[in-house]
Amino acid sequence: MKLQAVSDDEPRLGRLINIGLPYLWLGLFFLLPFVIVLRISLAEPALTQPPYTALWEWVDGMLEIRLNLRNLQLISEDSLYLQALLNSLWVALVGTLGCLVLGYPMAYAIATAPERQRVPLLMLIILPFWTSFLIRVYAWIGILNANGLLNGFLLWLGVIDEPLKILHTQTAVYIGVIYSYLPFMILPLYANLTRLDRTLLEAAADLGCRPWCAFRRITFPLTLPGVIAGSMLVFIPVVGEFVIPDLLGNPGSLMVGQLMWTEFFANKDWPLAASLAIVLLAILVVPFVIMQRLQQENEMN
Amino acid sequence: MKGRSWPLLSVLAFGYAFLYIPIVLLILYSFNESRLVTVWSGFSLKWYGELVHNRQLLESAWLSVRIAALNATVAVVLGTLAANALVRHGRFRGRTLFELLLTAPLVMPDVIIGLSLLLLFVAMQQTIGWPESRGFTTITIAHITFSLAYVSVVVRSRLLRMDRSLEEAAMDLGAHPLTVYLQITLPLIAPALLAGWLLAFTLSLDDLVIASFVSGPGATTLPMVIYSSVRMGISPQINALATLIVALVAIAVLIAGQSMRRR
Incomplete structure (x- = not known):
């Protein structure tokens, strides 16, 4: 009650600055740009500077509005774009599942480790995140190459007779995605697992539920919010990933982020790049809303 | 808890190996005389020698460091304000959109952020003549936009866990809210500010x-x-270059770990 009374006569200026400044910044540099992307996606490419036409013009007292819907039509009809979109969703799905399969047991092992070991173990998960992402992806080129370390190792073991082609395949992209995004899966899972009420597991054990049964019926359902949160943190950015498929992937099966890059930098077709961004955004709205809901529910508890 | 099972431990070991082997190999091969990864032809520092004489690389590194430092500083200020707003101002009008704008940059694919900001800068230049050219300023603005979201997450969790009794005591003694914030709140959340700054710098x-x-x-x-x-x-x-970056990060982490222990 006391705090409430104080904050009532607290200068409104503080409130204005706290809310207003970040709001203004994000409104101007994060929200407004999307409106402009939407506008440009309906323009036509042109050989002008900047390379797109105006949407409306005053000609002799007449307002001329020209909306170009050909890009959306192109994206929905041309198999290049459809395949890139499907491929992106597929890579994001495989990457997310891979992170989950590897990340869940890791998070579980860390969360059940003796208390003193948990922080160092967690630090080791976060540490690679602090070194350059680009360089860490690049490291895989040397490993997955035809004459790279993985092939050298497998040949030496005698498992294979001739080098496997891994670099510039989908497999390399999956490896790169799992490698780069694993920490984003482990952190929310760990946070969820450490909050788990252990007495429930003891009760289950007392009632004759064996460890696997306890995991399936108690631990996993209770950590589902962490699973979903981690999955979204991996899935959403991976759909638009550029660096990993560009350095490790097969040039024959592009992801949508690469297409946007090419349309923009190589073909200078800004309206088409903007249209791809709009389509990508529309696809990502659903997982994003799920994530946002979950976060708000989390805060209420 | 029962003793941990070996399958779990082996997955953990595999996971750490997966995370660290590429980095270890990079470091190892930075001392290799040969260009080829599979051939070890002897210890050499020649790549480091070439690195320090690569002017283009050094100039770009200096530009990146300046952008990163300015970005981190502004992002810490804006991100802290945003965290204050979320933790201290309850349900204000437009809070849902505010939260959305602070979460979206965390997951939004880079290609979308990059393209949309570029189109904004081009449109701004056409209508108000600013920014005249793109480079240091536009990159810094773009980086602040996503960095501030990360900073707000870090600072917010610290504000939520913080003990408020000192603030209450100061207010009871009649201190001005701004004084309370500057003299009590800020020192208490200082570790989060530092962590947020480093995170923004790295990003x-x-x-x-x-x-x-x-x-x-x-x-x-x-x-x-x-x-x-x-x-x-x-x-x-x-x-x-990667080896140098890893060394810098390792040193920073060690220093941070030491100073945490002393607290």
């Missing part, structure tokens, strides 16, 4: 995609130089 130093979109001729950041040399294939100079 900026690491960004290739967004910077490529919003940059102009003449402003080449370090990731752009790394990217163009990496596209050509293996480059031992990049291995040397």
